[in-house]
Amino acid sequence: MKIICSRNNLVKGVSIVSKAVPSKTTMPILECILIDASLDTIKLTANDMELGIETTIEGEVVEHGILALNAKIFSEIVRKLPDSDVVIDAESDNQALITCEKAKFNIAAQSGEDFSYLPAIEKENFFTISEFTLKEAIRQTIFSIADNDSNKMMTGELFEITDDKLRVVSLDGHRISIRKIELKDSYEPRKVIVPGKTLQEISKIIGGEAEENVDISFTKNHIVFEFDKTVVVSRLIEGDYFKIDQMLSSDYDTKITVNKRELLDCIDRATLLIKEGDKKPIIIDIGDESMQLKIKSQIGSMDEDIFISKEGKDLLIGFNPKFLIDALRVIDDEEVELYFMNAKAPCFIKDKQQSYIYLILPVNFNAVV
Amino acid sequence: MKIICSRNNLVKGVSIVSKAVPSKTTMPILECILIDASLDTIKLTANDMELGIETTIEGEVVEHGILALNAKIFSEIVRKLPDSDVVIDAESDNQALITCEKAKFNIAAQSGEDFSYLPAIEKENFFTISEFTLKEAIRQTIFSIADNDSNKMMTGELFEITDDKLRVVSLDGHRISIRKIELKDSYEPRKVIVPGKTLQEISKIIGGEAEENVDISFTKNHIVFEFDKTVVVSRLIEGDYFKIDQMLSSDYDTKITVNKRELLDCIDRATLLIKEGDKKPIIIDIGDESMQLKIKSQIGSMDEDIFISKEGKDLLIGFNPKFLIDALRVIDDEEVELYFMNAKAPCFIKDKQQSYIYLILPVNFNAVV
Structure with missing residues (x-):
């Protein structure tokens, strides 16, 4: 594999997918970012099995292939490179050469074959809200999720769609926070519980522009956020949420x-x-x-x-x-x-x-x- | 004691003297800021016995007296008060009432009598440099002092005056940093070792303006910095500094x-x-x-x-x-x-x-x- 892209595009992409790199894990492959240039686009992916993020960056694929690099080292290196074109070259399955102007880095790599791709998800029944609205709704409710796992359901937020309304709810046993959002269209009713961690990371990644949209879709076990050139897939929390209306x-x-x-x-x-x-x-x-x-x-x-x-x-x-x-x-x-x-x-x-x-x-x- | 002064003057003064409040001590009185209104000015003082800072703030003395307040609590309270006049009233020797608009705080106080004042120092033989120059000279040398106490001398910096030159030196056994500064006048030769901590705190307090001056004077055991309405007194490190010229x-x-x-x-x-x-x-x-x-x-x-x-x-x-x-x-x-x-x-x-x-x-x- 060999790719060329600008340092700034690379920094942006790496910083987005890094949000799905677990801080502690016993599996070294999960600490990696996968660079997938098996087709003519450059895709970066990270996946901690609960939350997976994939983003496409602009650049040139010189030689097709895939390669996994330790996220922390890779991200620190690209951040410190001069603002110029970066060449990433898989010298072998376990060695990568990163070149930018006169700086040359040689670091260990892992075979991309061991990497867990995001689950394939068909995008149907999605609804659309602006980045701004989503980011605000998260900020205005996320503080009242419970931060310990003794009740799993309380660590997530309810996303409930009824016609053209989205209701976002969080509660921790002492308080309930509810925000109601008008959607532009009407949708099939749907209730899911999204992990708080996923929402916190999403909120860091999306830009928060009122003109930019996020498409949100669901499968039985997953929620998918699509925006810009990025896809975020997260597991849902299983079960029925608390009956809040009677409170x-x-x-x-x-x-x-x-x-x-x-x-x-x-x-x-x-x-x-x-x-x-x-x-x-x-x-x-x-x-x-x-x-x-x-x-x-x-x-x-x-x-x-x-x-x-x-x-x-x-x-x-x-x-x-x-x-x-x-x-x-x-x-x-x-x-x-x-x-x-x-x-x-x-x-x-x-x-x-x-x-x-x-x-x-x-x-x-x-x-x- | 009863004084009235603006919240902003109080915040500024408290934040200056707080630099001399030790983070850990077994003597509660050292954790205090002394408010001295025994004359017609309001003076704030803190003193950890190595480093002492005194500053005068504008305001009205309604009733003469002195009072010591826990620095941390006092400083948090004044910081959160609305931007208005603050009244500090010693209701007794161990109780203070802080009022600002409709907010009223009652906190414990200590008798000012137990407080250690700064050593009285006659200001003679002082030299003058700009806040900017002093701040820069500290920043450009402070990183190469040693941070452990195994060699006390290395935790300080040499200030050496020869005629109209000030030489600032720090070293840690692996490197030496030297800055030479031209003074406006000529002075008696003098060599002192100033604790690194004192310089770090001074550097945070002084504004760094090229037009504002700092007067620096010495006694046998102390160095004194005077600027604006503030006096900083620090013990010197005793002994002869390393002979650096031969290196x-x-x-x-x-x-x-x-x-x-x-x-x-x-x-x-x-x-x-x-x-x-x-x-x-x-x-x-x-x-x-x-x-x-x-x-x-x-x-x-x-x-x-x-x-x-x-x-x-x-x-x-x-x-x-x-x-x-x-x-x-x-x-x-x-x-x-x-x-x-x-x-x-x-x-x-x-x-x-x-x-x-x-x-x-x-x-x-x-x-x-």
């Missing part, structure tokens, strides 16, 4: 409207007094035209008043401040509305169209703070 | 002139093949109009040719690539000159005026690479 109530006894920035800054300040791992709640005392936020820890105490407009009853309620911060950070509205039932029922932060719903469970606290 | 030879058998960027990039690429802790040398094979740089490790091998202009003999010599990189990175010249004697004698990188001299010892290598 969403629209009743409330107290509703407040508050400036988002002020609320967020105030909670942010309050968390200074909490050390990592300490579970001090922030206490919110909702009155007629203002609410008081209070926190007390071994380090000290803090209180602050914020103007609000209120409908319904007064309320004293406690929250894990981090959960409020996570939700408020990803809401773009200047004013937010919070709905409460009582001190033991979940709080909802949502807009009128319900394009977003953040459900957060309160925490118990000693009322005499 | 500097101006003889050479080979002299090369090379583009600095090209040489640096090439060595930088070569180091990719060396894992942390691996001591592979880079081999330089100097010929008539070009030199070849070669490196070989378990990961692979690399070689590259660079154009040079040469005076004198051909030479094959090996170096720790990091030492070459460190020196080349802080040289601003487009072309650099390297002087060699033989494969076992040090290499000198220096300019004609000797405003900088970098001496680097070669390493042994197996000639059949």
Whole structure:
């Protein structure tokens, strides 16, 4: 195999597929990027068996063939090469020569034959959303997946298509995050659970342009993202997702409207007094035209008043401040509305169209703070 | 004690003095910043007994007094306050109330009486250089101090004044870095060894403006930097510095002139093949109009040719690539000159005026690479 391509194209391609290279593995071949020039295009592939990424880069195939190179070494080398044409030459099955201007690197290679290709997937029944919308939907929900594996389902996000709506949901047992997205067309109903890791990597790879589209399709066990010259294939999480609709109530006894920035800054300040791992709640005392936020820890105490407009009853309620911060950070509205039932029922932060719903469970606290 | 000052002045002052707060200590009072409003100015001080920093901030003293606050908590709080006036009120000797707009923080305080003030130092015999020049001189030499304490002297830098010249020197047993600076006036000769840590912190605090000056003075055991509204006092390292002049030879058998960027990039690429802790040398094979740089490790091998202009003999010599990189990175010249004697004698990188001299010892290598 022998190929020629620009250093910049190579860097871009390698950095995309590297997202599917496992950081720890006992199989050296999984640590590799496969360069496939068996046809007239140059394809780079990495595959950790859960997540596989393939991208095509521009360049010239001088001699057909395939070759697998250690991803870390290969990526560090191409990054440091001068901005010029790079020649990659498989001198044998286990030796590669990388040349760029006067720099010549000789590194170990592996036979491409041992490499696991991505599963072949027929692209039918796909739906399309913009890179921007997908990236935003992930950012606005990914923080409330569970990060340990004790409940596999909680480590993923629900992607649910109903007609021309996509609903993205994540939950971790203390809170639920929901974003609803309008699609341009109507599609067959479909519910899948996508691993959080896949979404995190996708979100790093896609550019986030509103004009660029991502085609998303499914098989029984896989989800496929196609954009630009890149294909990302990920296993789905098996099983039925939690029945969230029955957790969403629209009743409330107290509703407040508050400036988002002020609320967020105030909670942010309050968390200074909490050390990592300490579970001090922030206490919110909702009155007629203002609410008081209070926190007390071994380090000290803090209180602050914020103007609000209120409908319904007064309320004293406690929250894990981090959960409020996570939700408020990803809401773009200047004013937010919070709905409460009582001190033991979940709080909802949502807009009128319900394009977003953040459900957060309160925490118990000693009322005499 | 009660003071009022703007949040921004407070943040700036706290961030300056925090550099003298030790990260680990068994004495809680050393973890504090002293707020001294016993006169009509507000002074902040921190002191880890090796390094002490004092700065004056603008503001109003409402009630005279002193108070010590935990540096970490105090600095996090002021950083998160809104951009407005901050009131700090010592409610008692062990309690402080920090108020800013509607936010109120109550935190523990310590009596200022226990705090160690900076040693009183009379400012005579000081010399003046610009913040820019001092910052540059530190950056261009600090990398070759030794980072372990086995030889205390090597953890500091020599500041040597002779007439209107300041010479800054650091060495770690494998290399010497020297910068010579012209001063505006002539001063009494003086040689002191300044702790590397002090220089690193100074370099973070000073702004680096060419128009702003730093006054530097000495006592028997201390060096004092004064600039803006800040005073930094540091202990000196005791003893006589190494006799470096006898290590500097101006003889050479080979002299090369090379583009600095090209040489640096090439060595930088070569180091990719060396894992942390691996001591592979880079081999330089100097010929008539070009030199070849070669490196070989378990990961692979690399070689590259660079154009040079040469005076004198051909030479094959090996170096720790990091030492070459460190020196080349802080040289601003487009072309650099390297002087060699033989494969076992040090290499000198220096300019004609000797405003900088970098001496680097070669390493042994197996000639059949």
